[in-house]
Amino acid sequence: EVRLVDSGGGLIQPGGSLRLSCAASxxxxxxxxxxxxxxxxxxxxxxxxxxxxxxxxxxxxxxVRGRFTISRDDSKNTLYLxxxxxxAEDTAVYYxxxxxxxxxxxxxxxxxxGTLVTVSS
Amino acid sequence: xxxLTQPPSASGAxxxxxxxxxxxxxSNIGTNTVHWYQQLPxxxxxxxxxxxxxxxxxxxxxxxxxxxxTSASLxxxxxxxxxxxxxxxxAWDDSLxxxxxxxxxxxxxx
Numbered sequence: 052e053v054r055l056v057d058s059g060g061g062l063i064q065p066g067g068s069l070r071l072s073c074a075a076s077x078x079x080x081x082x083x084x085x086x087x088x089x090x091x092x093x094x095x096x097x098x099x100x101x102x103x104x105x106x107x108x109x110x111x112x113x114x115v116r117g118r119f120t121i122s123r124d125d126s127k128n129t130l131y132l133x134x135x136x137x138x139a140e141d142t143a144v145y146y147x148x149x150x151x152x153x154x155x156x157x158x159x160x161x162x163x164x165g166t167l168v169t170v171s172s
Numbered sequence: 173x174x175x176l177t178q179p180p181s182a183s184g185a186x187x188x189x190x191x192x193x194x195x196x197x198x199s200n201i202g203t204n205t206v207h208w209y210q211q212l213p214x215x216x217x218x219x220x221x222x223x224x225x226x227x228x229x230x231x232x233x234x235x236x237x238x239x240x241x242t243s244a245s246l247x248x249x250x251x252x253x254x255x256x257x258x259x260x261x262x263a264w265d266d267s268l269x270x271x272x273x274x275x276x277x278x279x280x281x282x
């Protein structure tokens with residue numbers, strides 16, 4: 052059974068930093084593309100970043116490029132999202148998402164439970 | 173404003189059929205497949221349909237999808253109270269080199 056457990060959220064001040072983690076199990080982690088999707092309170096879904104399983108290419112939404120970094124540790128079956136220079140508009144629940152195969156365009160087939168990040172001074 | 177356009181709300185009585193549209197452009201829906209996600213209240217989204225019209229195991233055949241040109245639609249027949257949820261379409265966008273979502277449609281079962 053595929054399982055994704057998101058953690059690391061919390062209160063962060065503008066200009067601070069935070070690292071989100073996603074512990075994966077139930078599948079061959081290194082072979083799959085992984086993604087972070089966020090949802091601001093009361094709002095819709097917004098794609099944040101993806102990391103492919105075939106060649107470790109990374110992709111970012113314009114709103115976070117240069118501030119967020121996606122990475123993975125295949126030895127720990129863990130996906131990360133490093134958040135730097137956060138802004139109030141980054142406040143959201145962040146979901147770790149497994150894609151159906153290793154490429155960037157493979158659909159999202161499993162979602163974590165989400166972790167809340169609140170940016171406030 | 174979302175790249176993919178969905179109606180903000182939809183409704184129907186139990187047993188009825190409802191459809192939810194998703195409009196995009198040549199760089200996303202016009203070129204790539206569309207996927208649909210269901211988000212029940214206070215829960216994480218879940219895959220509902222993939223590759224325009226494919227159902228993952230466990231999804232009832234009351235849910236169906238279609239795509240034509242730069243638009244797609246989700247149809248739900250035999251509406252049930254447990255179908256009350258938010259529904260999102262998504263597709264890869266070749267111009268943005270990233271994923272795009274619709275703004276979501278809140279379905280109410282009357």
